[in-house]
Amino acid sequence: MGVNALFGGGCSHFPGRERPGYGYPSPMRLKEPVTQGLYFRRKARGSKDSIAQGFSPENEATNKPGRLRPVQTFPFCYFCLQNKNCMNNFWKDLPKPAFTLAPMEDVTDTTFRQLLMEISDPEFFHVVFTEFTSTDGMCHPVGRPNVISRLRVSDSERELLRKTGIKLVAQIWGANPEKYYQSVKFICEEFDFDGIDINMGCPVKKIVKQGACSALIGQNQLVTEIIQATKEASCIPVSVKTRTGIKQHITEDWIGHLLEQDLAAITLHCRTQKDQSEAPADWNEITKAVNVRDSSEKDIPLYGNGDVISVEDALVKCDQTGADGVMVGRGIFHNPWFFNHPQIEISTQQKLDLLWRHVDLFTETWGSEKHFAILKRFFKIYTNSFYGAGHLRAQLMETNSAGEVRAVIDAFS
């Protein structure tokens, strides 16, 4: 039996992806834990390690989810006496302010992340997120292959992550703690991410109706269970991205509750669910959240999100609010070279080269798996502020293949 088996493993003192015996009664586990924690254990038919086996597609049909029940386990690394979530918590090692790229559906796939890494200065670019990925979908035998394509990391992106030191976080969403447990266990076993982020901010109606994402704001009991289930299953740090409230800001109460969960980091999009993305982001709410954090005993990095338009803007916002960094969303559409400081003059040729690089990478990575039409939303970001940009863009919008894009670019140059 290794140290991981004895002490739960996975912290920086005993890094390890596997935590044998974890969640099961063991003579090595303290009867009275230092802090009482809610941990999840699942009993399934005829299976010793029901959690690992229960997730496989073959078992899905016969091995119906067992009932989750809280069990007490030893929640601390014996040596550092920190919460298990201390394990390799890269969030605490990031420079201040740190710059993260927001998770964006149909935008931040492996190709776009790679593209940005190729043109950014790693001094101003620290964390990227996947598109949000459904825990319900991951636990569904038919839907799973499609859903997990959102978690794909190409070899070339992996190589860049290694070279630049940029961290990659998988974002997940759902409303069922057990599905979080199963999904995260699977992610930790099958993928190689630096962190898991729980989406508690998406305001889209069909998702909110399922009780997930921003619908979780203020659902303190369920949120506690979801975070605990995720942390229980996770071999990597767990963070949350959220908003300031549903109809009104409830920043202090909500962030207060999240701080109690000992997350590795929190990103706060300073709009309510009702604001969607239209209302101006209110950075006073970030100041409030930082004050709550500072007056608690928690040393949890807090990142502000909403309408960050440049590195200069980010530096001012962090200075004014005390945030540990910013998350950049649509700012990247206005300037793909966002993560550089000072900004460099970008020529028309560089824009066209980047456009082609994106189309080329996308088609090479996805083939026919993803619709070519997804690329069209990007054309605008590369074709602006030069003579003839509007006409070129209109022509590009008519294309249906990488070859056609190439022909349009060649005719323009």
Ligand SMILES: Cc1cc2nc3c(=O)[nH]c(=O)nc-3n(C[C@H](O)[C@H](O)[C@H](O)COP(=O)(O)O)c2cc1C
């Ligand atoms: C096209 C698009 C897709 C998005 N998809 C996600 C997502 O998958 N997960 C998430 O947490 N937020 C998502 N968001 C929200 C962004 O992460 C970010 O919180 C929001 O755009 C506000 O930041 P901004 O004002 O800098 O754009 C998305 C936003 C856009 C514009």
